[in-house]
Amino acid sequence: MKAVREVLSGTKSLLVGMRLTLREFFKPTITVQYPHQTLPMPERFRGHIELRRDPETGKALCTACKLCERACPSDCILVDGVKLEGEKKKSVTDYHLNFTQCSLCGACIEACPSDAIQFTKRYNLASQTNDYRNMDLVQRFKDQPEKK
Amino acid sequence: MIAPKESTAGTPSNETFTLNLGPQHPATHGVLRVKLTMDGEYITRAEPVPGYIHRMHEKMGENRTWAQYLPNTSRVDYLSAMTYTHAYVGAVERALKLEVPLRAEFIRVITSELNRISSHLVGWGAFVMDLGGFTPILYAFDDREKILDLLEAVTGSRLTYCYYRFGGVVADVDTAFLEGCKAFVKHMRPRLDFYRALVTDNIILRKRLEGIGMVSAEMCRRYGACGPVLRGSDVAYDVRKNEPYSIYNQFDFDIPHYPQGDSMARYNVRMDEIEQSLRIIDQAVAKIPEGPIMGKVPRVLKLPVGDFCYATEAARGRLLVRVSSDGKDTPYRVRLRTPCFCNLSLFEEASKGMLLPDAIAFMGSLDLVIPDIDR
Amino acid sequence: MSFFEPYLPAVRLLIFLVGTVAFVGLNAAYLVWVERKGAGRFQRRPGPMEVGPQGLLQPLADGLKLMSKQLIVPPGADATLFRLAPAMVIAPALMCLATIPYSESLLAPRNLNIGLIMVFAFGSINVMAIMLGGWASRNKYAIISAARVVSQNVAYEIPMLLVVITILMVTGTMNLNDIVKQQGPYFWDWNLFRVWENPLMPVTFVIFFICMLAETNRAPFDMAEAESELVAGAFTEYAGMGFGVFFMGEYANILVGCSLATVLFLGGWQSPIGLFPGVWWFFLKLYALVFTVVWIRWTFPRTQFYGLLNLSWKILIPISLVTLLLTAVVMKLPLLF
Ligand code: SF4
Ligand code: SF4
Numbered sequence: 108m109k110a111v112r113e114v115l116s117g118t119k120s121l122l123v124g125m126r127l128t129l130r131e132f133f134k135p136t137i138t139v140q141y142p143h144q145t146l147p148m149p150e151r152f153r154g155h156i157e158l159r160r161d162p163e164t165g166k167a168l169c170t171a172c173k174l175c176e177r178a179c180p181s182d183c184i185l186v187d188g189v190k191l192e193g194e195k196k197k198s199v200t201d202y203h204l205n206f207t208q209c210s211l212c213g214a215c216i217e218a219c220p221s222d223a224i225q226f227t228k229r230y231n232l233a234s235q236t237n238d239y240r241n242m243d244l245v246q247r248f249k250d251q252p253e254k255k
Numbered sequence: 256m257i258a259p260k261e262s263t264a265g266t267p268s269n270e271t272f273t274l275n276l277g278p279q280h281p282a283t284h285g286v287l288r289v290k291l292t293m294d295g296e297y298i299t300r301a302e303p304v305p306g307y308i309h310r311m312h313e314k315m316g317e318n319r320t321w322a323q324y325l326p327n328t329s330r331v332d333y334l335s336a337m338t339y340t341h342a343y344v345g346a347v348e349r350a351l352k353l354e355v356p357l358r359a360e361f362i363r364v365i366t367s368e369l370n371r372i373s374s375h376l377v378g379w380g381a382f383v384m385d386l387g388g389f390t391p392i393l394y395a396f397d398d399r400e401k402i403l404d405l406l407e408a409v410t411g412s413r414l415t416y417c418y419y420r421f422g423g424v425v426a427d428v429d430t431a432f433l434e435g436c437k438a439f440v441k442h443m444r445p446r447l448d449f450y451r452a453l454v455t456d457n458i459i460l461r462k463r464l465e466g467i468g469m470v471s472a473e474m475c476r477r478y479g480a481c482g483p484v485l486r487g488s489d490v491a492y493d494v495r496k497n498e499p500y501s502i503y504n505q506f507d508f509d510i511p512h513y514p515q516g517d518s519m520a521r522y523n524v525r526m527d528e529i530e531q532s533l534r535i536i537d538q539a540v541a542k543i544p545e546g547p548i549m550g551k552v553p554r555v556l557k558l559p560v561g562d563f564c565y566a567t568e569a570a571r572g573r574l575l576v577r578v579s580s581d582g583k584d585t586p587y588r589v590r591l592r593t594p595c596f597c598n599l600s601l602f603e604e605a606s607k608g609m610l611l612p613d614a615i616a617f618m619g620s621l622d623l624v625i626p627d628i629d630r
Numbered sequence: 631m632s633f634f635e636p637y638l639p640a641v642r643l644l645i646f647l648v649g650t651v652a653f654v655g656l657n658a659a660y661l662v663w664v665e666r667k668g669a670g671r672f673q674r675r676p677g678p679m680e681v682g683p684q685g686l687l688q689p690l691a692d693g694l695k696l697m698s699k700q701l702i703v704p705p706g707a708d709a710t711l712f713r714l715a716p717a718m719v720i721a722p723a724l725m726c727l728a729t730i731p732y733s734e735s736l737l738a739p740r741n742l743n744i745g746l747i748m749v750f751a752f753g754s755i756n757v758m759a760i761m762l763g764g765w766a767s768r769n770k771y772a773i774i775s776a777a778r779v780v781s782q783n784v785a786y787e788i789p790m791l792l793v794v795i796t797i798l799m800v801t802g803t804m805n806l807n808d809i810v811k812q813q814g815p816y817f818w819d820w821n822l823f824r825v826w827e828n829p830l831m832p833v834t835f836v837i838f839f840i841c842m843l844a845e846t847n848r849a850p851f852d853m854a855e856a857e858s859e860l861v862a863g864a865f866t867e868y869a870g871m872g873f874g875v876f877f878m879g880e881y882a883n884i885l886v887g888c889s890l891a892t893v894l895f896l897g898g899w900q901s902p903i904g905l906f907p908g909v910w911w912f913f914l915k916l917y918a919l920v921f922t923v924v925w926i927r928w929t930f931p932r933t934q935f936y937g938l939l940n941l942s943w944k945i946l947i948p949i950s951l952v953t954l955l956l957t958a959v960v961m962k963l964p965l966l967f
Contacts, residue, residue: 462933
């Protein structure tokens with residue numbers, strides 16, 4: 108008798124399962140057809156870093172103090188700067204990021220005293236070449252149009 | 256049912272052969288290798304060979320500053336990164352006697368519990384996939400996606416959060432997040448019923464898990480097994496209750512534990528824990544106070560000389576971080592006592608005489624994360 | 631006309647055979663698509679979408695990819711058997727499908743009066759092929775899988791045949807076309823609901839269906855492949871089209887099983903409304919069954935091996951024996967009065 112009951116309850120559990128999946132079958136799909144569709148990135152998304160612009164002067168905020176270089180756990184930042192005539196602080200001439208080693212931790216951003224770097228929202232960063240081994244962020248900064 | 260004890264596995268036979276389960280095997284989820292000595296389909300000896308994904312996280316701690324080690328902590332058990340960061344941050348805070356603001360503690364609890372649920376969902380899905388059911392993992396990922404979206408909005412990352420800092424958390428949560436948490440709790444409860452009807456009650460699954468992979472409390476004690484494995488063997492030990500850290504003593508929740516000690520018990524513990532985590536989130540979201548999210552932290556971190564420990568309940572069990580300081584700005588030693596390593600170590604003894612598919616089910620019920628073993 | 635007259639049967643035979651091969655090839659390819667689409671829908675995702683509209687050309691792309699791959703025979707493997715096994719999976723399936731009556735006129739080349747026996751005779755070769763393939767590949771996983779396949783099929787052949795005997799007793803013929811003809815167009819005329827012959831007829835159908843799943847190594851009885859345990863079981867060492875043919879063989883066998891179930895239980899090509907020819911009704915029933923097979927696969931976890939054998943020896947065989955006896959009793963009952 109126990110065996111019969113087990114067979115019956117077992118069969119019932121199987122049928123319940125099948126009913127549930129069938130119901131899912133007729134529900135709309137929930138996936139996004141990447142790369143044809145993409146989702147908006149959240150505000151705080153951590154992509155690779157980039158230099159920020161001083162909205163008043165239009166220049167990079169970075170003063171080449173190298174604090175981010177020191178804070179980075181993965182040793183992937185190289186900064187250099189010069190002191191220009193007539194300016195109080197140094198300005199950045201070289202900012203290289205080895206993105207292949209970056210762990211996107213944000214230590215550099217937290218370390219920066221002048222708030223001069225920020226995360227981008229780029230994420231399609233797979234490459235067959237060494238593109239991201241030595242990213243020239245100063246060049247990237249210059250290429251970017253000034254936002255009004 | 257063929258009980259493993261009646262098998263020929265115990266009797267010495269010269270017809271055994273060696274079977275390499277892994278490092279690239281679909282059931283070992285990553286790169287664990289188990290060297291099986293088999294007698295037919297019976298296992299006479301199972302020798303786990305970890306080390307294929309060793310990244311020297313402990314050694315890395317010795318040449319980074321205290322703060323620079325933070326990103327490492329979320330990469331040990333990538334599925335429950337929050338609790339790992341919590342343990343490390345906690346150890347350093349204990350050493351420096353830092354005050355953590357109450358709001359930060361609440362945020363830590365909420366994010367940790369969300370992370371625990373997402374981890375259990377993956378564990379559940381992967382476990383059922385080990386048993387040959389493919390669909391549940393996608394349902395689980397659907398729900399997990401909702402958690403990840405919430406966490407991504409606050410932390411900026413979906414897996415390796417690196418969100419806690421010494422003395423607090425790096426960014427505040429907004430009302431959208433809290434509302435999202437509430438909505439998620441509301442959404443998740445009926446989903447648990449759905450999971451129960453679809454998988455837990457399924458006769459095939461029950462037959463595969465009940466009475467299989469017996470682990471006694473005594474065996475857990477010998478190997479230091481913890482987490483759902485221990486609670487599946489009728490020991491209601493949970494760090495959150497037994498040695499409360501953070502503000503867990505302010506919440507009302509139960510420690511699910513089952514007396515059977517089989518794979519089904521471990522499975523049930525995890526499912527019930529999702530429910531308990533939902534309860535904690537519910538309470539925490541309702542009670543979260545306003546206030547700062549970072550305490551006062553010295554600019555240059557120098558820990559006093561000595562050893563400092565902090566234990567948290569990670570999704571897979573008790574995680575203990577022990578940091579030794581010799582007064583410099585880098586740790587002298589960082590030691591991670593990770594749950595999966597202990598849980599794996601009982602596999603050899605418990606799987607003796609098991610059939611191969613049962614052993615796979617058993618391994619699935621231990622819910623191993625391989626980088627956690629080879630940290 | 632008179633000149634061709636003597637060759638007509640041969641031409642008809644040829645056309646039929648070519649048709650069957652094409653049918654199997656097309657089905658095997660597109661059942662993979664159905665399976666993937668179905669799996670997708672069950673899992674709330676769209677399935678293949680990229681190649682062609684709705685991914686309809688995906689099987690073609692997959693086939694091309696598989697064909698362009700190198701056929702690797704692992705060192706130490708028995709090369710002859712290793713190469714023979716895939717062919718041995720698909721060939722018997724073709725033979726079986728050649729006997730299925732698709733419609734009243736679209737019959738087997740010969741109206742075989744032992745069609746049923748032939749299907750089972752050829753159907754059993756499938757097991758041997760998988761066993762040989764597993765054995766020949768010289769891989770431990772493959773050998774375990776080969777051993778499993780044999781014991782699984784031995785266990786499930788018995789209830790399957792018992793069920794078929796029940797059907798035979800009810801219908802009294804082994805000619806598949808005659809079996810269809812005996813059933814009526816409406817579902818209460820199908821063998822499935824001939825409860826006055828045997829009150830347990832629906833149960834018989836369920837047993838047949840379960841056995842068919844087990845015989846074709848379909849989930850939840852996919853012991854032979856069991857990818858989370860045995861990597862890919864007997865097919866672990868197969869690359870390229872060798873694997874592809876095994877794959878096609880699996881679907882061809884599902885087709886055989888579902889066709890047989892349609893013929894034996896669901897009234898084959900009988901159409902309740904004469905709207906369109908019977909062959910479409912046959913396919914409708916056939917693909918409904920195929921869909922169920924896919925549905926089951928994406929719902930349940932895999933059974934454990936002893937669970938599988940327990941199910942066969944402790945549940946299915948006793949029940950099928952009971953149905954057999956019951957049918958015999960019900961048939962002889964009129965003699966008592
Ligand atoms: S995000 Fe972290 S790893 Fe990356 S550059 Fe900044 S500090 Fe270095
Ligand atoms: S810390 Fe900030 S200001 Fe200093 S070098 Fe880095 S980006 Fe420039």
